[in-house]
Amino acid sequence: MSGHLMQAAVVPVPAAAALGAERPAKLRRVTTADAIFDRLYADILALRMPPGMQLQEKRIAEEFNVSRTPVREALLRLSEGGLVDIYPQSGTVVSRVPVSAIPEAVVVRKSLEGTTVERAAEIATPADIARLESIIARQRSLAALGDTFAFHEEDEAFHEAIAGIAGYPGIWTILKTVKVQIDRARRLTLPALGRMDNVVHEHELIRDAIAGHHVEAARAAMMHHLGAVIPDVAELRTRYPDYFC
Amino acid sequence: MSGHLMQAAVVPVPAAAALGAERPAKLRRVTTADAIFDRLYADILALRMPPGMQLQEKRIAEEFNVSRTPVREALLRLSEGGLVDIYPQSGTVVSRVPVSAIPEAVVVRKSLEGTTVERAAEIATPADIARLESIIARQRSLAALGDTFAFHEEDEAFHEAIAGIAGYPGIWTILKTVKVQIDRARRLTLPALGRMDNVVHEHELIRDAIAGHHVEAARAAMMHHLGAVIPDVAELRTRYPDYFC
């Protein structure tokens, strides 16, 4: 962690904000706070900053060569997402993964993605199917290479694409915030290489059901897919006792 | 809007944050920024600040006798919820209700509340049913009095109670943010007094289904209930053209 921070690039606003927030098509500077948010977000998700780690606005500000203000804004956003806990006048820590919330997060995913995939199966076009297939193809090669990180990114892309096909971009925004806690727990499991092939196959089943406009089959395939990825929290908890609460 | 702001009361943290964020049972100062956020949130929802209204950090800060910093933090949080739009170096406005997002918001509610009510029907205890009934009872009298505002608060309580029964408090947190845009649109409809009686009846049906552990019936009743409250955006749009986008 070091060095200067990129400044003041001008880019189209990246989706941001919750359901229905769509900024009017307008240009928006990527602010310093945004950059720091992204960095911390990635660091926490990748466990480079493990749960329970103490954070200090001042120290972070010094590391990035910025003032406390943008750091503070980034931390506030992270705390809303449940990734850090801010104790006023005391300190800020990377939040421990709330085990109790993980089953609920899975329920949310199943509920929302079930609804989404049904809609997608109803209205998907051949072009949509092609998009799904291209993502799956990339996943196949990444699985062969054993690149778990890139594989996971494509996994996100697949689910996001389905939301896009269904015409529910806002639902994907919600899912992203919900998925975070699940993903953090999953990062702790050893890179189960064999699992990637399973995922590819499950994605193929989902794609086939959507392509054939088989609403019920699509839902069933998605339910099976989401049910298979629940991390074994009980085991993780004994292995990393102070990462959970 | 006037006068000083209450300072530094100490209260238990009010639920806040997304799924799985549960602040460790701890005392937390209600910060100035929190107070301003709550105030602005209420003002926007009650349409005292109508969509399209210009906001200025400086002016708000002066009104509340605080500096721009907490005002800014409150506005940032509001913008994440899609209640204000911040145009950098230009201005901040109360967001217009994004009509395009309302159907999607309804989809989310149906999906999540459908799942929730099913679970509630499975595990509800007699005490849970009593809680629901007491809320419905209050709604009956409020409907008779024609107190639409308090009625709406009890409506929220009813749905939150079901989430509580199901053991999905985090889902309610998500629903709150999704409901906001729908509620804003609904506030524009004339206080349809007759509608309140319908709502009470629909709630009774939901309660009965939960009490009888009729999972399918509970879902059906909830779907009907949620389908009935979709505001007629098309009509509203002609009546309040610059409240929407």
Add this chain to the structure above:
DNA sequence: TCCTGCATACTAGTATATCAATTTATTCCG
């Protein structure tokens, strides 16, 4: 030894000042 109370050293919350970018009005030239 263990508990209590105070002093100290932090940390986050808030205020104020400065910087930079965008919008808007105005002026000057064609």
Add this chain to the structure above:
DNA sequence: CGGAATAAATTGATATACTAGTATGCAGGA
């Protein structure tokens, strides 16, 4: 008279300074 260039004003973004809680450790007494 009109349009482009420019200057002024507005306001968001960032930096710095200050205030006020909170935790911790040590001293002293039970």
